[in-house]
Amino acid sequence: xTTPATIEQQSLGDVSDLPTVTFGHRTLMWWGTVGFMVIExxxxxxxxxxxxxxxxxxxxxxxxxxxxxxxxxxxxxxxxLLGSMVPAFLAAQAARRLDTPGVRIWLLITSLxxxxxxxxRWYELWALNVRWDTNAYGTAAWLLVGxxxxxxxxxxxxxxxxxxxxxxxxxxxxxxSDVVDNSFYWYFMVLSxxxxxxxxxxxxxxx
Amino acid sequence: MRARSGRSSIEQExxxxxxxxxxxxxxxxxxxxxLDVTWRDPGGLWGWLTTVDHKxxxxxxxxxxxxMFIAGGIEAAMMRMQLAVPENSLLGPxxxxxxxxxxxxxxxxxxxxxxxxxxxLYFVPLMVGARTIAFPRLNAFGYYAYLVGVVFLYVSLFLxxxxxxxxxxxxxxxxxxxxxxxRVDVWAQVVTFTEIAALAAAVNIIVTTLKMRAPGMSLNRIxxxxxxxxxxxxxIVFAMPAVATASTLMLAADRAVSTHWFNPAEGGDALLWQHxxxxxxxxxxxxxxxxxxxxxxxxxxxxCRRRVFGYDALVLANITTGFFSFGLxxxxxxxxxxxxxxxxxFTAASMLIAIPTGIQIFCWIATMWSGRPRLTTAMLxxxxxxxxxxxxxxxxVMLASVTFDKQAHDxxxxxxxxxxxxxxxAVMPLLGAFYFWFPKVTGRMLNETLGKWNFWLFVIGVNVAxxxxxxxxxxxxxxxxxxxxxxxxxxxxxxxxxxxAVVVVASVAIxxxxxxxxxxxxxxxxxxxxxxxxxxxATTSPAPSYNFVHTPLVxxxxxLWDSVGPLPVITGLRHDRREVLVTTAFDARPDHRHIEPExxxxxxxxxxxxxxxxxxxxxxxxxxLIGLGMTLLVILGWGWESSRVKDAxxxxxxxxxxxxx
Numbered sequence: 001x002t003t004p005a006t007i008e009q010q011s012l013g014d015v016s017d018l019p020t021v022t023f024g025h026r027t028l029m030w031w032g033t034v035g036f037m038v039i040e041x042x043x044x045x046x047x048x049x050x051x052x053x054x055x056x057x058x059x060x061x062x063x064x065x066x067x068x069x070x071x072x073x074x075x076x077x078x079x080x081l082l083g084s085m086v087p088a089f090l091a092a093q094a095a096r097r098l099d100t101p102g103v104r105i106w107l108l109i110t111s112l113x114x115x116x117x118x119x120x121r122w123y124e125l126w127a128l129n130v131r132w133d134t135n136a137y138g139t140a141a142w143l144l145v146g147x148x149x150x151x152x153x154x155x156x157x158x159x160x161x162x163x164x165x166x167x168x169x170x171x172x173x174x175x176x177s178d179v180v181d182n183s184f185y186w187y188f189m190v191l192s193x194x195x196x197x198x199x200x201x202x203x204x205x206x207x
Numbered sequence: 208m209r210a211r212s213g214r215s216s217i218e219q220e221x222x223x224x225x226x227x228x229x230x231x232x233x234x235x236x237x238x239x240x241x242l243d244v245t246w247r248d249p250g251g252l253w254g255w256l257t258t259v260d261h262k263x264x265x266x267x268x269x270x271x272x273x274x275m276f277i278a279g280g281i282e283a284a285m286m287r288m289q290l291a292v293p294e295n296s297l298l299g300p301x302x303x304x305x306x307x308x309x310x311x312x313x314x315x316x317x318x319x320x321x322x323x324x325x326x327x328l329y330f331v332p333l334m335v336g337a338r339t340i341a342f343p344r345l346n347a348f349g350y351y352a353y354l355v356g357v358v359f360l361y362v363s364l365f366l367x368x369x370x371x372x373x374x375x376x377x378x379x380x381x382x383x384x385x386x387x388x389x390r391v392d393v394w395a396q397v398v399t400f401t402e403i404a405a406l407a408a409a410v411n412i413i414v415t416t417l418k419m420r421a422p423g424m425s426l427n428r429i430x431x432x433x434x435x436x437x438x439x440x441x442x443i444v445f446a447m448p449a450v451a452t453a454s455t456l457m458l459a460a461d462r463a464v465s466t467h468w469f470n471p472a473e474g475g476d477a478l479l480w481q482h483x484x485x486x487x488x489x490x491x492x493x494x495x496x497x498x499x500x501x502x503x504x505x506x507x508x509x510x511c512r513r514r515v516f517g518y519d520a521l522v523l524a525n526i527t528t529g530f531f532s533f534g535l536x537x538x539x540x541x542x543x544x545x546x547x548x549x550x551x552x553f554t555a556a557s558m559l560i561a562i563p564t565g566i567q568i569f570c571w572i573a574t575m576w577s578g579r580p581r582l583t584t585a586m587l588x589x590x591x592x593x594x595x596x597x598x599x600x601x602x603x604v605m606l607a608s609v610t611f612d613k614q615a616h617d618x619x620x621x622x623x624x625x626x627x628x629x630x631x632x633a634v635m636p637l638l639g640a641f642y643f644w645f646p647k648v649t650g651r652m653l654n655e656t657l658g659k660w661n662f663w664l665f666v667i668g669v670n671v672a673x674x675x676x677x678x679x680x681x682x683x684x685x686x687x688x689x690x691x692x693x694x695x696x697x698x699x700x701x702x703x704x705x706x707x708a709v710v711v712v713a714s715v716a717i718x719x720x721x722x723x724x725x726x727x728x729x730x731x732x733x734x735x736x737x738x739x740x741x742x743x744x745a746t747t748s749p750a751p752s753y754n755f756v757h758t759p760l761v762x763x764x765x766x767l768w769d770s771v772g773p774l775p776v777i778t779g780l781r782h783d784r785r786e787v788l789v790t791t792a793f794d795a796r797p798d799h800r801h802i803e804p805e806x807x808x809x810x811x812x813x814x815x816x817x818x819x820x821x822x823x824x825x826x827x828x829x830x831x832l833i834g835l836g837m838t839l840l841v842i843l844g845w846g847w848e849s850s851r852v853k854d855a856x857x858x859x860x861x862x863x864x865x866x867x868x
Binding site for chain 2: 002003004005006007008009010011012013014015016017018019020021022023026027028031032035036038039040042043046047049050053054056057058063096097098132133134135136137138139140142143147150153154157158161162165169171172173174175176178
């Protein structure tokens, strides 16, 4: 009977002193994160295509008897989102230095800065000044903002979880790499919001 | 070359290999024993639910998908019985609608895509010489998500709530006005489950292929099956979000919370559905048969005893087909008001895609021509594929012409075309692949005599069943009708098609009997029964839980044909924990060691939470919120499990290598 050990083998190299923790694009998790960014970004892009497709059926945008979206809360939230990239970046930097106290502090600050974001996002939906079931304009705008909000909520929660673990649990050093990837994904969430903000909130005022 | 210095260890061309050090048998046995303890699944039901072994998960995928093939086949047989004679009353119109919709949904979403993914999930890690797949827990989650979809569809069907608006769920028929009740909701959610599963598989296959290849397997040495899986995985990443958006964020929302994507009265547009659906739906066809084409190459190489002709051309053809497949979707919509320029563009693109497909066919013919073909069952299925698929391809070029398409649209001509392409392009190579790789999965050979019966009945049955449908379509028989009048003259050809279907059923039955008997008592295979060239044959049959005792070192495109003597390997991965070797994306140089997770219950729990969310959302939108809460909790548990402290690690920071806990 053949067993794995009966297949003759000869060694031509040894990898025992390669590192077990690396950061960024060298890691599997970074590639997986990019994969999910593409999937989620593409989902938003398809919704955006739907938004422009139904727009062809309207003479005005927003349609008659629908107010343009309010700008105040969405703009405040955009600024918070942009600002939250700073502690996220510093958390990633601390993780690369294996600086556990730094990671704790910057993760905590990222989490605290993130608290108002999903709450304001709820008001942002109402700042569209149209309901999802009023017309196709309302549908497209709600679904775009709502889908981004769901992804955002999941990532905010992810950051909360990581913060909790770092404060109340002894963490293995390999999770430092996950902290870097968590920040990387957060940049994506923030940056993907900019075109959506411009199109959904500012667009109807300009065109 | 010693793989000591972090990043630069294996050079491709100017490599100076150190003198090989044979590893003695005792050492190998000790390593194997230790690896077995580290990588083996826990036993019992708990072990079954928590396994993250890519081979166990892929086997479940394959078996579930085969059950779906049988279910879809039974539905097809029911339709053929109903249509065998005019004015038949075996199935009423309502039952017939459910049966043909479930048949299409099953075959496309629950059989074809999952089984092709599953073949990749099983063989890609073995073919690239990896111990496991990149994200084993994500892989297990994908399978359970798919299983929830399978169970949900069939429970619904038996509760008389099977979807009934066609597998394409066109609007406005599938909208709330014309399809009240929950039948279409079932369809929309089943699609969501399977798309999530396909996306999980695709990301896994991409990362495994790009980052976990054995040292030396640079991009230009990747086996063609793996190339096909890689291209298809990228296609899935861009195609599946379209149907997930269409089904969940658009159709289900229109039906559950009165959004207006497709309601023309409020500015929506029914044609938007066709665009978004076919933006997924056309690449879907290639997602199904490109892996089939990937299976053809190793079979042809092995049984012609010759390296494939035109490796570069085959890789480029794969990639071009992937690109072009996204530019064809409007040819499904020629009967809608599309501007003429658009029609011309999509006609040209639809004809253009025949070129890379043709290149592949000629490469295989050239390989066979210059080799010494041995007509095993696997090889016969490749020949059956060439014959059947080319007919389907030619009718595809016919349908690319707008004028012809407008005549044949929604007739049995299209039914015939799509079955020739999908059965010829995907099912025949898949059956060939079963005969080829069955020994690797089970350790036993399939019976060749039964295999030849299986082959001949299948090819004859498929052609007798589907060829007459071309003529029926040209004679004006529409698809998706449950009955027809005798005066139409369609009776005799329909009866012939049904006879063909009976032959196909007999062939599939022989295959199942063969598989069952051979799994139990077939001839023992050994590691490489066909003397083939891929790395999957460099380990035992079936492969152990850790795939390889040591990571193979690849010195050419055909590892087992390129080197003689003992298998060249790289040592140094730890045996007492689940370590895998991560390599660079282009040249596959050893980069670092990565620790993979152990068995986990969280993938199963996550899929249950997702099941509650999506199935519940059919009945109340609040289920989404409840499900979201459950998902967040599961993420916490999953994360907690990932952050267990084990050993000190070697960390490579920007400028130094440090040991840290």
